[in-house]
Amino acid sequence: MIGLDTNVLIRYIVQDDELQARLASDLIENQCSTENPAFINEITLCEIVWVLKRAYRYDKTVILTILKQLLSISEVCISSRTAAWAAYSDYEIGNADFSDYFIARINKKAGCPFTFTFDKKACQNGNFKLLSS
Template identity: 40%
Template sequence: MNLTGLDTNVLVRYLVQDDAAQAKTATSLIEKTSRQGGEFVVNAITLCELVWVLESAYSYSRGQVSHALENILRTAQFVIPDRELAVESHARYQKGRGDFADYFISCLNDRHGAKVTLTFDRALKGDPRFQVL
């Protein structure tokens, strides 16, 4: 299997297409590798950083970010470790008020037996998976 990891900035260029030269390089490489049967690892840190970059640097709305995440999660060539946790985190992000990273942290903590995740983030108040301090 031909497996290559993707860094956040390559994924951003591929999705946003804002820097013509880098977008062309990223798109060409991803499409060529995919045609040849290759796959790309998009790990949890990359997903969390992607959401942060799209929200903070590109002012993407929650809906736009959610749509981008959904496309990534559905792309067969993107191998996502802990895919089921990423899907659950995405579902929580769509319904909740917290950040995608907060929901991913909570899902990972749940998997390891944590009953709640402690946080100072007031946006998570009322979510039974978090205890706001």
């Protein structure tokens, strides 16, 4: 497997730096395969969404399209893929951040019936419980 940092994937997706985009594209398109996939861990996947939303101001529908592509490609190995797909579905219909939903899904997989949070938007999803006085 080939581990990829967030910035490599962002350059590949956004193509906003000619040299880095070319290097990222060469690596991903010429060295990643189903036999030797790119590895994207949970933190990297969350950072991708965060950077696209905050730094590049991508619309949620565009981010969902990118996430769906990443989760669907056989040349990419996603850590906690099942939880990532569940978080994708939650994010698609919810108002909280993708990372919040991903945290809750990973926690649920680990045996936590819900995740405590102060985030009221996240609590609209049944995997969360509001921590309050």
